[in-house]
Amino acid sequence: MPPSARPGNALPFLLLSAFRALIDELHVRLAEAGHGDLRPAHGMAMQMISRGGGVSDLARRLGVSKQAASKTVTTLERLGYAERRPDPRDQRQRAVALTARGVEALALSGDILNHLRDEWAAVVGPGEMDGVEEALARLGGHGSLDGIGDWLGA
Structure with a gap:
């Protein structure tokens, strides 16, 4: 079916399926590198933790309750991230920080995502990949993920 013949309601599912394919492959490769205990939500939280601050800051950035953020931090602590x-x-407050394992996993995720982007570009062509990214950047606005957890219903 030519792209212009697709109904508008196909777009969210196309975007979601591409996103899921990317994230699923990221997690396959993270597992191969010794990080099989990470889940997609952990990656989002770790991105926000890397900005510094405490559980309240994390909750605000993710758009979730302080209790939900605290639970996520507890899980990441248990896993060593x-x-x-x-x-x-x-000194009356507690900051949340990534451990060396967390920093390693976040850096590795970035490297893997760079490789996956290159692999996708090899499939569709570098020019088309650049066009997809440029179009998504324009359509997505500022690109901030702050509050995404609340938007997702997390």
């Missing part, structure tokens, strides 16, 4: 430590700005 994050830790709570005294906040250097306020």
Whole structure:
């Protein structure tokens, strides 16, 4: 079916299926590299944790309750990807930070996603891949993921 003949309601599913294919392959490769315990939601949380701050900051960035953010941090602590430590700005507070394992997993994710982008570009052609990315950047607005958890209903 030519793209212009697709109904408008196909677009969200095309975007979602491409996103899922990308993230699923990312997690296959993370597992091969020793990070099989990570889930997609962990990656989003780790991105936000890398910005610094405490559980309240994480909750705000993810758009979830403080309790949900705390539960995620507890899971990441148990898995060895994050830790709570005294906040250097306020010793009464606890900051959440990535451990060396968390930093490694986040960097590895970035490397894998770069490789996957190159693999996709090899399938559709570099020019078309650039066009897809440019179109998505224009259509998606500012590209911030702040609040995405709340939007997703997490």
